[in-house]
Amino acid sequence: MDFGIGGKVAMVAAASKGLGKAIALSLAREGCRVSICARGAESLASARAELAAAGAEALALGCDIASAPDLERWHRETVARFGAVDILVTNTGGPKAAPFGALEDPDWAAGVESTLMNVVRLTRLVVPGMVERGWGRIVHLTSLVAKQPALLLTISSTIRSGLSGLTKTLSQEYARNGITVNAVLPGNIMTDRQLHLAELKSKADGSTVEEYFARTAASIPAGRLGRPEEVGDCVAFLCGERASYINGVSLQVDGGIIASTF
Secondary structure: OOOOOOOOOEEOOOOOOOOHHHHHHHHHOOOOOEEEEEEEHHHHHHHHHHHHHHHOOEEEEEEEOOOHHHHEEEEEEHHHOOOOOEEEEEEHHHOOOOOHHHOOHHHHHHHHHHHHHHHHHHEEEEEEEEHHHEEEEEEEEEOOOHHHOOEEEHHHHHHHHHHHHHHHHHOOOOHHHHHHEEEEEOOEEOOHHHHHHHHHHHHHOOOOOOHHHHHHHHHHHOOOOEOOHHHHHHEEEEEEEOOOOOOOOOEEOOOOOOOOOO
């Protein structure tokens, strides 16, 4: 299916691996010119090679998404290389995983900088150009804990639910400018983050990682964990012309595990 975004300029944060890379690849296959950032030079170079192999014009820059100057540099170099940004996908690795009682002020501050403020700063950078051109797509990649909080993910549960509120307010503010703003809430998707959480949880309850994944799969109505490309293709659709009337949504991509009805 042609989503009508060939030639559009897309920025995808934290895209050297996992969900970010899957999203960048899905946009590349739709013909977008893709700019990605991440901290790890080796994984970033590998991701750029995959994007090039998919036929995309690609830019890959080292960037700490918790750093405002780094984000400004990434945006500036993207515009210099490709022109104004049409599509923004915000994304970040999760903040520290721990219950409330094990968290200190620095943990919360780091979570806000890496998980919330990068979204605010990147959106602030791209919105003026989108308003000027009368077209734009912004997708915030969050988590199932935005709707179904988890004890081990106290910081993430708090911030991700707040991002759903930001998604809604942004969608209302800029809809008349031809800009849609949505969030995607992945469930249990097989990524490095998922493996890290599996190691923490299996250690806590004395099981193996394999046993943890078996229990997790059994708890999901779909009977399995998700694949990164399933999230990537969903985001690409939301960025396309065919999704122009989808706005302000926090879309679950979770195999049915979220029990909430809202």
